[in-house]
């Protein structure tokens with residue numbers, strides 16, 4: 001599994017998402033097992049948020065990383081309505097408790113809200129000084145938001161990216177690449193919807209003897225400085241996702257995907273879910 005540097009650590013280019021985990025107690029055992037299996041497969045970066053299951057996902061992650069904390073690079077996110085200077089510190093402390101750890105490796109503002117960015121950053125910096133977070137970053141920020149933020153200290157921007165939503169290739173992604181700010185790609189599988197049934201992806205998958213989901217991951221990872229965070233609870237999905245790190249797409253594969261999902265030729269609004 002390839003790695004890149006994020007907030008001072010080497011992290012794998014494929015991690016594990018956790019949205020929709022921690023919502024149903026009946027699923028908890030399977031979710032914990034899935035995350036542990038993912039860690040074993042090398043998907044050592046785990047992405048979560050206080051929003052997911054209103055803390056439930058962080059509790060699932062806490063159970064999964066018990067005894068394995070040192071192996072895992074942990075990312076969580078603060079709600080915008082908690083992102084005041086003091087609110088961000090209090091929210092982080094609640095997250096730490098649910099995660100059963102003393103430190104979140106990377107803490108993100110989930111999306112922009114009502115608080116001035118300077119306040120949120122002051123809260124993040126306080127947490128960093130206290131050793132409660134290793135670094136901080138943002139999510140769902142477009143280029144103008146990053147300009148306003150000023151990038152000093154910001155470790156990443158986590159945004160939606162897959163063949164169906166590739167508007168960031170026009171400006172945001174090259175801008176981050178030039179500044180060596182890794183981009184975290186969420187919904188890299190298009191939430192297992194229409195994207196995975198798209199004929200071009202299926203054709204490329206068939207040619208390589210892989211699945212459309214693996215093609216979608218390899219397609220995202222052709223970009224330098226990118227980390228994809230697919231969410232998977234199914235054991236077979238986890239194995240396939242880890243194996244996708246080794247898949248190399250060729251020029252003709254990319255051209256086929258381009259014909260179904262053309263690269264952007266002008267600025268597009270930032271896609272979000």
Ligand SMILES: NC(=O)c1ccc[n+]([C@@H]2O[C@H](COP(=O)([O-])OP(=O)(O)OC[C@H]3O[C@@H](n4cnc5c(N)ncnc54)[C@H](OP(=O)(O)O)[C@@H]3O)[C@@H](O)[C@H]2O)c1
Pocket residue numbers: 016017018019020047048110139140158159185186187188189190191192196211213214229230231232233234235236237238240241273
């Ligand atoms: N910052 C933000 O605003 C934001 C927004 C959305 C998401 N995220 C983060 O990004 C992560 C990923 O996004 P997402 O969960 O929305 O969507 P996703 O990763 O694109 O898709 C998840 C779906 O794909 C299925 N799947 C996983 N691996 C597969 C495979 N190899 N073949 C076929 N299906 C597969 C999963 O099924 P099973 O679970 O049954 O295996 C699940 O239904 C989230 O979990 C979250 O951590 C962040």
